[in-house]
Structure formats: structure tokens, C-alpha cells
Amino acid sequence: MSGESLGTDGKAQYPHRVVFNVKALLFERQGLENLELRDVDTRELREGEVRLRVTLASVNPVDILSVEKLRVSPMPHIPGSEFTGVVKEVGEGVENVKEGQKVAVYTRLFDGKCDMCMRGEQTYCVSGKRMGVEAQGGYAEEVIVPAINVFPSDLPEEALASLPIATLTPYHALRTARVSPGETVVVLGASGNTGSFAVQLAKFMGATVVAVTRKEWVKELGADYVVDYSHADVLVRDITEGRMADVVVNPLGKDYWDLGLKLVGNLGRLVFFGGITGNQTSINLGEIYSRHISLLGTNRGRVSEFVELLRLCRRCKVKVGKVFPLERGVEAMMEFKSGSRDGRIFIKVN
Ligand SMILES: [Zn+2]
Numbered sequence: 001m002s003g004e005s006l007g008t009d010g011k012a013q014y015p016h017r018v019v020f021n022v023k024a025l026l027f028e029r030q031g032l033e034n035l036e037l038r039d040v041d042t043r044e045l046r047e048g049e050v051r052l053r054v055t056l057a058s059v060n061p062v063d064i065l066s067v068e069k070l071r072v073s074p075m076p077h078i079p080g081s082e083f084t085g086v087v088k089e090v091g092e093g094v095e096n097v098k099e100g101q102k103v104a105v106y107t108r109l110f111d112g113k114c115d116m117c118m119r120g121e122q123t124y125c126v127s128g129k130r131m132g133v134e135a136q137g138g139y140a141e142e143v144i145v146p147a148i149n150v151f152p153s154d155l156p157e158e159a160l161a162s163l164p165i166a167t168l169t170p171y172h173a174l175r176t177a178r179v180s181p182g183e184t185v186v187v188l189g190a191s192g193n194t195g196s197f198a199v200q201l202a203k204f205m206g207a208t209v210v211a212v213t214r215k216e217w218v219k220e221l222g223a224d225y226v227v228d229y230s231h232a233d234v235l236v237r238d239i240t241e242g243r244m245a246d247v248v249v250n251p252l253g254k255d256y257w258d259l260g261l262k263l264v265g266n267l268g269r270l271v272f273f274g275g276i277t278g279n280q281t282s283i284n285l286g287e288i289y290s291r292h293i294s295l296l297g298t299n300r301g302r303v304s305e306f307v308e309l310l311r312l313c314r315r316c317k318v319k320v321g322k323v324f325p326l327e328r329g330v331e332a333m334m335e336f337k338s339g340s341r342d343g344r345i346f347i348k349v350n
Pocket residue numbers: 110111112113114115116117118124125126127128
């Protein structure tokens with residue numbers, strides 16, 4: 001099947017010598033119903049690339065969006081923006097990893113040369129691409145990635161397959177909000193993909209953490225307080241003696257915007273990313289400036305933060321919801337969409 005190959009660069013591939021075929025979940029037309037498991041050609045490695053045998057991938061809102069709505073390339077397209085694997089082969093000039101090593105994958109491609117990369121802001125690389133959206137993703141038996149995107153690690157598979165999005169996004173948000181020891185951090189959506197890591201990471205940073213959720217198991221993540229949405233206001237008022245939170249994390253979008261504003265105190269920071277309930281809301285400017293609230297929108301994170309997480313996340317717990325084999329990847333995505341999930345949805349590939 002020439003023309004479908006696992007290169008991440010999105011350019012036309014010329015498999016001058018097809019090595020062998022691998023299975024991948026892909027679609028030619030958008031829509032979950034068009035996602036299917038097919039054989040695709042792989043190709044020889046170029047200089048500076050590595051071939052990974054994907055072991056575990058995760059399902060995130062961005063993956064659903066890539067199958068249904070986002071402008072994706074190349075076509076046919078392989079989704080999967082968060083995954084981990086084992087190095088199967090290294091290309092010429094690759095020195096940072098060896099065959100057989102388990103790796104964490106920074107799943108945003110970057111050139112390492114532009115002004116944004118030089119500032120360490122790889123998320124905003126001028127020629128950057130998200131694997132699974134503007135480049136092929138990881139819902140495949142194998143994937144080819146630049147060696148600068150992979151980092152050897154012996155973290156558990158579930159933690160590695162949660163690092164590029166679920167862990168990195170809230171870590172960057174908490175760092176951007178400059179959370180310091182002793183501060184009160186409220187996490188909305190605390191049982192979600194990013195929320196469950198926001199709780200743990202804020203705790204590692206020394207904050208007093210209030211996890212807002214309806215799920216009891218969030219207590220195991222180390223939050224100081226776990227509270228239902230309807231009681232969050234009273235609890236936060238109580239434990240802060242009326243001052244309210246220093247930092248509120250909202251990964252949920254517009255439906256929780258007002259609650260987030262209510263829970264943040266004077267001079268506080270409201271940090272937000274992701275719009276799973278929608279992005280459009282209205283803001284009372286007076287409420288923001290009169291209380292000196294900083295609104296911080298954030299997006300994924302830096303390579304430097306990703307590397308920090310390899311050490312920090314030795315203590316991370318991952319709530320596993322359901323695990324599906326690659327051939328049942330469509331079911332995994334439907335399970336994610338159903339809203340009934342409890343813990344992370346994974347796709348076990350190899
Ligand atoms: Zn760049």
C-alpha cells in the first residue's frame with residue numbers, strides 16, 4: 001500500500017525499499033466510523049530517526065478531535081498523540097538512545113533551531129507539528145520519530161503513556177502559575193486525564209491541594225481535600241479562612257469557568273487549558289481586575305519540563321480505567337466519548 005507510511009514529517013514518502021508492513025489504525029475520511037486497522041508500509045530510517053515498537057497508547061480529547069474535526073495531515077491519517085514504546089532500530093547519527101530501551105516520547109515535533117525552540121518553547125516551534133494531528137500518531141505497531149523526541153526511562157508503561165499530554169499539560173500549567181509551597185491549589189475535574197496528574201504534581205510542589213470531583217478514588221492521589229462540585233465553595237472558604245484559593249486549575253472549559261472564578265482569591269491565578277465542555281464564555285472584566293486575578297491560558301509544555309517529569313513522576317499514580325487491544329481501538333475511542341469512563345483509557349499495542 002504505497003503512499004501510506006509511518007514517517008512523521010508529513011511529506012510524501014518514497015519507500016524505496018519497503019522493510020515490512022505493520023498494522024495501524026487509520027482513516028481516509030474523518031469520522032470514528034471510518035477508523036480501521038490496516039497494514040501500512042514502513043520505510044528505512046533517515047539520519048537522526050528512531051523506529052519504536054509502540055507498546056501502549058492513550059486516548060485524549062485531542063485524539064477524538066483529530067478523528068472527527070481537526071485539520072489533519074497526512075492522509076490517510078494515523079491518530080494517537082500520546083504513547084510509549086521500545087526502541088527497535090536507530091538511524092545514523094543517533095546517540096541518545098539504544099535498541100531495546102523503553103522511552104518517553106515528546107509527541108510534538110520541533111526543529112530545535114527557530115527562535116521559539118531557542119527560548120525553550122518547543123510547543124510554539126515555527127515548524128512544529130503535533131503527532132497524531134499534523135503528523136502521523138502512535139496508534140500503530142511501529143512509529144518513526146526523531147531521536148530528539150525520545151528519552152530513555154524505566155517508568156511504568158502507564159506513566160510513560162501519560163507523560164506527553166496528561167502529565168505535561170498540567171505540569172506546565174502549574175509551573176506557569178508559579179505554584180509555591182504552602183499555597184492552596186484547587187483542581188477542577190480532578191479525576192480526569194490531566195486533572196488526576198494536576199492533583200499529584202501540585203502536591204509534589206508543596207501546595208495544599210483541593211481535588212474537586214465526584215470520584216472517591218481521587219483520595220488515593222494524595223489530595224488534602226476531595227470535595228464534590230456543590231460543596232467546593234464552602235470547603236475552600238473554610239480552609240482558607242475566607243481568602244479562597246491561590247491557584248485554580250480548570251481543564252474542563254466553559255461549564256466550569258464561573259466556579260473557577262468563584263474559588264480563586266484576590267491576587268490569585270486561574271490557569272486553564274482544554275475546552276472539553278466548550279470554549280465560549282463571557283467575562284465580567286470588573287470581577288477580574290478589581291480582584292487582581294491573573295488568567296493564564298496554557299498549552300502542553302516544554303521539553304525541559306518533560307525531562308523534569310521523568311524524575312518527578314517516579315511517584316505518579318495512574319488510574320487505569322479500561323485497556324483495549326489495538327484492533328479494538330475504535331471501541332476505546334467510543335468508550336472515551338461515552339463519558340462513563342472512570343480512569344484512563346489505554347490502547348495496548350504490543
Ligand atoms: Zn523550532
